[in-house]
Structures are given as structure tokens and as C-alpha cells.
Amino acid sequence: MQLEAELLARAWDELATHGFAKFTMESVAAQAHTSVAVLYRRWASKHDLALAAIDDYRQRHPVPLPDSGTLRGDLLAMLTMMGELRAPFYAVAFGAAYAGLLAETGLTLAEMRDRITGDQRLARVQSVYDRAHSRGEIDLAAIPSSVLAMPFDLVRHDLFMHRQPVKPGRIRAIVDELFLPLVRKA
8 A cells, every 4th residue: 555655646746747748657667666557557548547536636635624603604714725626636636637638548537526526425525514503504405405515516616717815805705705605494
């Protein structure tokens, strides 16, 4: 496992430094001081290695789950941290997508997102929503999952469009003007 972690870290470094267009199995092997054959024993192609490196980076840099005592406080904190911690992730991931990764794999952007995040998109934040439900702030049975995903999708969109952390005013607008009016109990 330690070798694989090192290989994935070197692959991430190559993607972040040179982009997917110049990403090769040979460049990763050189950075990891190993042979290309070692890489091919684990990943069938450079796009498989790139997707694995992107997912590995995401897993090694999780967004902490806050517990401020309110849904608003939790979302403001989590979306702010997401914007700060995920900016480099999305810059590399989307850069790779548009530099040929999607064309080589035949994946759509949504399929790439699902492949590197799996079913975890809302799984981690579910505890934030469960606590808000327990406090009586929201009724989870009455809120569609697409609405629960919306604040995170909007921050992800902003990261994709601007490739830098989302501004605090934008995060407050997402939470206060868009999300909370939709989910608060009447």
C-alpha cells in the first residue's frame, strides 16, 4: 500500500505541475524512481492512473465536518472549507478533463465526477442534515435530494468556473438566499 500511495502522490504531482496533456506513465515512473511496468501492473492506462490520482488526492484532503449547532453555521463553515481545500483539486481535475481525459475515456463530466467521488457526494454531509433535522431546523422527508445537493453543486460550479476559492459573500448568498429559504420548515 505504501508503494501505491507514493505512486499516486507522484501522479498527482505530475498532473498538478504539467497537466494531463503532458502526463505520461514514463513521467510518473521517473518521478517515483520506478519502472513503467510497476505502474502498468496497477493501472491499465494513463487515464486510469490519472483518475486514481485525482480520487486519491480528494480522499487524502477531506473537507472537515463542522458542528456549529446550526444548519446555517455548519453549511457556511463546510462550504468555505470546501472552497478553500478543493480549489487545487478542481483545477487539476477539470484541467485534466478538458486536456483530453474525457476524450480518451469517453466519460462525460458527470461520469468523471461520479467515478472519482462514487456515492459519497452527499454521504459525508448527510450527518450535517441529520443533526439539523434532529434539532427541528428542517424536515428531511420533505426535501428532495437535489435540493440538499444544491449548495455543494453551486460551490463546485464556482470552483470549476473560477479555479479559485469561492468568495465569502457568494457562500453566504448560496446559503441564505437560495438554500435556507427552500428547506426551512414553514
